[in-house]
Amino acid sequence: MAEGQDEAIRPGHLWLEGKTLVHLREDQQRPTHMPRGPAKRTGPGFLNPAMAPARTRSLMLLADALEHHWLVKPGHDLRALDALCATGVRVRRWRNEIPGEVQPRLRIAANDLDEFALNWLKRSHESFPPRISVDHALEDDRYERPPQGAMENGIFIMQNDARIALMEAAYQWIDLDPFGSPVNFLDAAIQGLARVGFLEVTATDTAALTGSSASSQQRRYGAKGIVDTYAHDDAVRVLLGLVATTAARHDRVIEPVLALFDGHHVRVSVKVVRSKERASKVMDWMGWRIREPEGRYQFVQHPTPEEVERGSGPLWVGPLWNKDIAGRMTEERALRLCSPSDKEIADAKDAGLDWGQDDQEYAQREIRRSVRHIAQAADLMSREHLLLHIDDVPNMAGVPHAPKMDVLFSAIQEVGYSAARIPDIDPFFVSDAPLEIILGCVKSLIEAD
Ligand SMILES: C[S@@+](CC[C@H](N)C(=O)[O-])C[C@H]1O[C@@H](n2cnc3c(N)ncnc32)[C@H](O)[C@@H]1O
Incomplete structure (x- = not known):
């Protein structure tokens, strides 16, 4: 040095x-x-x-x-x-x-x-x-x-x-x-x-x-x-x-x-x-x-x-x-690889780390967030798909507001297609359903509300 x-x-x-x-x-x-x-x-x-x-x-x-x-x-x-x-x-x-x-x-x-x-x-x-x-x-x-x-x-x-x-x-x-x-x-x-x-x-x-x-x-x-x-x-x-x-x-x-x-x-x-x-x-x-x-x-x-x-x-x-490969990037796997054990935290504290229970909880949340939505979206992201922002959907379907994403995904799955949220700070999702099918699901969910 x-x-x-x-x-x-x-x-x-x-x-x-x-x-x-x-x-x-x-x-x-x-x-x-x-x-x-x-x-x-x-x-x-x-x-x-x-x-x-x-x-x-x-x-x-x-x-x-x-x-x-x-x-x-x-x-x-x-x-x-x-x-x-x-x-x-x-x-x-x-x-x-x-x-x-x-x-x-x-x-x-x-x-x-x-x-x-x-x-x-x-x-x-x-x-x-x-x-x-x-x-x-x-x-x-x-x-x-x-x-x-x-x-x-x-x-x-x-x-x-x-x-x-x-x-x-x-x-x-x-x-x-x-x-x-x-x-x-x-x-x-x-x-x-x-x-x-x-x-x-x-x-x-x-x-x-x-x-x-x-x-x-x-x-x-x-x-x-x-x-x-x-x-x-x-x-x-x-x-x-x-x-x-x-x-x-x-x-x-x-x-x-x-x-x-x-x-x-x-x-x-x-x-x-x-x-x-x-x-x-x-x-x-x-x-x-x-x-x-x-x-x-x-x-x-x-x-x-x-x-x-x-x-x-x-x-x-x-x-x-x-x-x-992306399908194996689950939150559980991320925690298993990257979250320190109690013993590892104790050793780090002995070395001078200031780390409380809150720090550990936040750190775990952060590790989960690193891979959130990846495994679930892996299939669709590896083939042809349509990308949509959930906030754009009401306008396209002519309804006053969007359904909850999970509810919409279930409706899309019920008619034989897939849909999943992707990791982005904005609420985007992907689907292999034709746009008209997705908008049809949105319409029927909102009108049934
Ligand atoms: C964004 S930092 C890398 C951060 C690092 N990968 C990490 O995860 O912490 C970019 C680095 O590139 C180095 N760098 C810039 N130009 C370089 C060059 N031509 N050759 C080698 N290193 C260079 C800088 O010294 C700097 O450390």
Whole structure:
């Protein structure tokens, strides 16, 4: 650790994210239990608590890949890189909270340009080592030249420009969580993946993705938006579209596993597979969302100039999630993986954590919230569906107000279709029923009231 840094990184207080103890900077307030939106402060050593749910989902997906063998064969190792790791909360949570049985197969690398943040990571990792000690030697044969860095208790820590770190080895798992837009890192990330890999991308430039900042959207994503009910879904699809077309330029094809608009950021998680043949067909999955009268929409692949006027795109029009993987992301599973036991809380308190019964209840609620609605919506989100905002439905059906969502879902199921709420701060739902059927159910429920 550099001279003078030790003093600078003396922690203000301890915080528990999932089961993992983290140091917070002295000038960072203790997070509230409902952190939302962009961080009020940023800078090295600052932890954005609003990203905790995204980190929880990330470790759930990684655990699932190791346990269900959908990325590497049983018995094989999986190399994961957090290319912009900051103070390393994500990699420390991967090491600490993914089940012990699969930990020996998980090789973790963490990279950031910022020395202060990396020292913070080392300090926290040293003070609060993972429950299971996993020590891998560097896989020398994987690297053209040994990267600069050091193995610290099961995490290989590097200080590089991410674009260089991404090229160091063929990773099977890459996490890209930059400030703002990920566009600068996407090519290197795709090229840095193994033949079959997994890429998670965060974008906080939601104004560009939704089109509320039209010029940035055009420049960064080559897209045009309409800021209406569908702006969140469009933002997810615009980012997926960019990831898909970037992958295709490198002879790869994406298979979305989870893609969400989570308040102040968009996060997409995709499997990336090398296949020239399938990559050549990437444009089959790209199109436009054209607004039709009365709040309706349709996806069109080759819009007319008039349709472009009332459309957003180009964007990804394929499936958004993987049914089986997202279907296993239940609240129970999240709690089992990430909620600390009484013993773990007692140990954390011995280490100086100030944590009461209320804190524990709020933390559990937050862990549940990280995956709320995902498992129930997994089937519909992995195939063709219609997306609706519940508040738009009364107008479309010509009734004074909307029915309760659960009641509406039961009515839709009774006539042979499916419907489910999706995770969004707004009350959106998806269904495979034709719009007329849904509106018919709404009408009969309200008129029978
Ligand atoms: C949003 S933070 C990452 C947060 C982290 N993933 C987490 O979950 O706590 C973005 C990080 O990117 C780093 N960064 C920015 N540009 C970089 C570059 N070109 N190469 C490596 N790191 C970079 C910054 O130092 C910062 O720590």
